[in-house]
Amino acid sequence: MSLPLDGVRILELGQIIAGTYGGQILSDMGAEVIKIEAPSGDLGRNPSVAPINDVSGLFLTFNRNKKSVVINMKTKEGRETFLDLVKCADVVVDNFRSGVMQRLGIDYDVLSASNPKIIHCSITGFGSEGEYKNYPALDIIIQAISGHMAITGESDRPPVRLGIPLADLSGGLFSSQGILAALYEREKTGKGQYIELSMFDAMLSLLTYMGTAWLSNGVLPKPPGSSHEYSVPWQAFPTKDSYVVVATREEISWERFCDALGVDGLFANTTYKTNALRVKNRSTLIPLLESILAQETTNYWMARFRDNEVPASPVNNLDLAFAEPPAVENKMVIEYVHSQAGLIRMPGYPVKIGDIDSKICTPAPLLGEHTDEVLADLLSYGAGRIKELKSVGAIHNQGDK
DSSP: OOOTTTTOEEEEOOOTTTTTHHHHHHHHTTOEEEEEEOTTOOGGGOTTSSEETTEEHHHHHHTTTEEEEEEOTTSHHHHHHHHHHHTTOSEEEEOOOTTHHHHHTOSHHHHHHHOTTOEEEEEESSOSSSTTTTSOOOHHHHHHHTTTGGGSSOTTSOOOOOSSOHHHHHHHHHHHHHHHHHHHHHHHHSOOOEEEEEHHHHHHHHTHHHHHHHHHHOOOOOOOTTOOSSOSSEEEEEOSSSEEEEEOOSHHHHHHHHHHHTOTTTTTOGGGSSHHHHHHTHHHHHHHHHHHHTTSOHHHHHHHHHHTTOOEEEOOOHHHHTTSHHHHHTTOEEEEEETTTEEEEEEOOOOOOTTOOOOOOOOOOOTTTTHHHHHHHHHOOOHHHHHHHHHTTSEEOTTOO
């Protein structure tokens, strides 16, 4: 069986994470993703970022399954070549600053004139119009300004950035959703369209019920650490050798938790009988639980909790996370061999569709690795035409001098 997006062709002008993660997701579902890079390459190629044998681990991750074509859009011939590719593509993605696509002469009006069925998705920091349209939109800036850093970390401590670049990733997550919706709409209308999303808007959306609570009742949340404002116990506890998380939302879970702890009278204690009472009296309950859990190891407690069906988990670092049985059972580690970086292993795609096996991923491309191949195969450019474009600096291929 073919993958769901087999036959869909995406031209990715996106860089680093926000403009590339969506393409990675769609490529994992079968789309052909052709990276259109400037002669200097995607900024995500910076080898100082998560380096693996002097190659950017960031680039190796977000650009699996993709092809690289180098086109200098600042040349007339480069722009014409790109528009030729647009004629045989389904989607164009960019995450340039506001106005860049217009200055390059390849905004949606131009793209749709070349191909009325084209879908153009533009990912911005704060929107293409408005007061902040040119404001820097690095991940930490979006995390901070959108309120996420204010509710992450421990109370009365400095603000904390989430351990993953969620603001950047949100651009990819929401762009892939928008592109899929636009492809479905095109099946009904036969027409392409322009899609825009801002990372700031995406992060506001991800505030979900916390945003609703603030907008509706005006109460600002505080950073909870690992604890929960409305459920107790619901947090990480130190054990004899590491940490364990317990989450007892329902009363039956509290009963099972008390049984697993083996402390006489804890479940019968009326001070902690209901979740509302435990929330009210957390200042006495949490130290009590901390003193109990600190007496044994995480493995000891996890065996007890699983025997008693208590919602609990060890606090894993990545070594243990990828060693958990579901990581193997769900085939969540994929790999390829890169010509410069060697064997690369990385997290796989989480969505399993029907009986379709996971796609074997191909290595992240070298800069311009597929320029000649793509122009010859898709546009039927002959060797003479390709040589001419190279002579004027419009295109570049990996290995060219």
